[in-house]
Amino acid sequence: MNLLNTKDIRDEILEKLNKYDFKNKVLLLSKKPSQEAIFYKNVIIKRCKEFGISYVDKEFDKESKDEILSFINSYDKEDGFIILAPFGHDEDLTYLKEGIKIKDLDGFTFKSLGKSMEGNKDFLPATPRAVVNFLESLGTNYRGKSITIANRTSLIGKPLAMYLTSMGANVSIINSSCQNPKTFIKNSDIFISAIGKAAFYDKTYFKEGSFIIDVGTSYINGKIVGDIDVDSISEMEINYLGSKSGIGAITTITLLEGMIDNANSK
Structure with a gap:
């Protein structure tokens, strides 16, 4: 067995992140998160601190989908968001996939999915x-x-x-x-x-x-x-x-x- 690794890619990305002067925030959005989602969120928070990236840890509870969308879109369009699964019902997710306007970091929106289907890996x-x-x-x-x-x-x-x-x-x-x-x-x-x-x-x-x-x-x-x-x-x-x-x-x-x-x- 030939054991492969991603060390070269990892080093390249880390170099870029360490050199970059981040001005915008990352929104970590959850709704009744599972233990796995909380663990993943904490890993992202640790990395944000490492690279000097400001973040917003927002856990929703009984807010309506309109209130959630309004909260997200109140941020600058260059701020990024991550939806931590599981997150509400399918109809709520569809509403958000259609309406979120800020930077999509994890291929969540319909726009991102469409772009990736056209061969754009950045989405x-x-x-x-x-x-x-x-x-x-x-x-x-x-x-x-x-x-x-x-x-x-x-x-x-x-x-x-x-x-x-x-x-x-x-x-x-x-x-x-x-x-x-x-x-x-x-x-x-x-x-x-x-x-x-x-x-x-x-x-x-x-x-x-x-x-x-x-x-x-x-x-x-x-x-x-x-x-x-x-x-x-x-x-x-x-x-x-x-x-x-x-x-x-x-x-x-x-x-x-x-x-x-x-x-x-x-």
Whole structure:
């Protein structure tokens, strides 16, 4: 197994963030957040403090969707926002996706999703953007590539699939109801997993020469474990990017990098 990492990308982004003089705020928006959302928020806050980025930690309770939208849009258009899932009902989210006017840091609005579908990676949510940045750092040519994604959420699977398809890749999204997941995965040039089930995919899912990007994160006995059973594939000729030293190491800083890129506010 060839163990890959994102160290070069991480160092490049960190250098940019450390050099930049941030003038605008990051809005961290939550509504009855889960423990996972609170943990993620605290990681972002830690990074904001590290890079001198002002932030607003706002937790909504019984406010109407109009009140929430008014609060968000009261900030400068160059201030950035992050919606921490879960956040209200689908109809509330649709209202916000249509109406938020400030800078979208995590591919939340319909405008961002539309732009990413047209092939603009700057409008992708942070995790898909980190995946794309990694692939492009390797000089990956998407055209004609067969890519399978195990995730169908609006934060990872769907926007990533739309972007890769727009770049000429042949993309399949699989889920728990897929009848023949091994066939999809074994026939893929690239397999991207983000299901959050520890060591779920063992060596029987892969062939020699497989390329795996493991975005999944589970905590087992205090340790981060990805979706791939790494021990079972250790003797195979496989290129493997894990979560801890891979996409997970650059997701948060990729998110904050959006504060530098003015494209997300135009």
